[in-house]
Amino acid sequence: MILKRNLFITLLIVFNIAIDQISKMWVRANFEYGEIKNLIGDKFIMQYVENKGAFLGMGSDMNATLKLILLLILPTLVLGYVIYYIIKNKELDRLSLIAFCCIIGGGIANVFDRITRGEVTDFFFINLGGVFKTGIFNVADLSVTTGMIILLFSGILSKKEKATAS
Template sequence: MKLTKRSLYIILVIVITIAVDQISKVLVRVNIQPRTETTIGERISLIGDKFIMMNIENSGAFLGMGSDLNPTLRIILLLILPILVLGFVLRHIFKDKTIDSWSLFAFASIVGGGLANVFDRIVYGSVTDFFFIDLGGVFRTGIFNIADVSVTTGMIILLFVSLKKKKTIEIPE
């Protein structure tokens, strides 16, 4: 593979995403008392009760889904399958030169965030989550991390790009 500006851009977005995520998780693990089965753990208010930091080890996927699965199924669904999907996405963005710049950034962000969480599952056996937003019943999140933000942002960008493309397609009468 020839290292073009485009390839370097993809690699840079992925590496920065992973680095920011892993640095944030290290800071949380070192500085915030984790919640365990027997303790509530430390809660740090960033903006009142609206934006809170805490340290939760998530052995499942999104919002803890899959944490009850048997170990073999968890390895298949939370490690092997994501690695395969991320590998296919990565191959696609390196090979398809027609991908627009917004979509390229979005796909690279998704791959970077996905790899960062897979790394956690391999190294720590769980993913460190630490942000929580509660806007008084109007909007409330589960507990998430920077990798989750990266994946979600990438998906939102892809949604907007696809909607914009559909809008620009003229339908013959």
């Protein structure tokens, strides 16, 4: 049972990393830097950029030591702890486990880019007018965000189940 659970965890994390890395390789091979392609009108756009910072380029102008600490060492330590947590905590529900695996996979994928390339490839952009607009992001960012939303949803469900049970 434990082996099956750990295999599930490993496969889900590797899947998230693989999809992200494949998508980034495809974009780098098929786009010129800065090139824009509309996917669905001007609402869903692909634009190839390289991000030297964190979310939305924040921190791209930090000095090298600070970047090393905040964009590589700290995230690696946090990801390591979360991996340890989900492997040791056998009482996590399936939804929370999936959420944590998405967060870990996306996090590892972006840290991997920073280690191997010194920057992260981004390429998706959504602009739904005044309703919703994103910065340019990638599949790893989408994995982390999806994981966070699932984790929030899982927490709400868990609280409702506990309230119903008591």
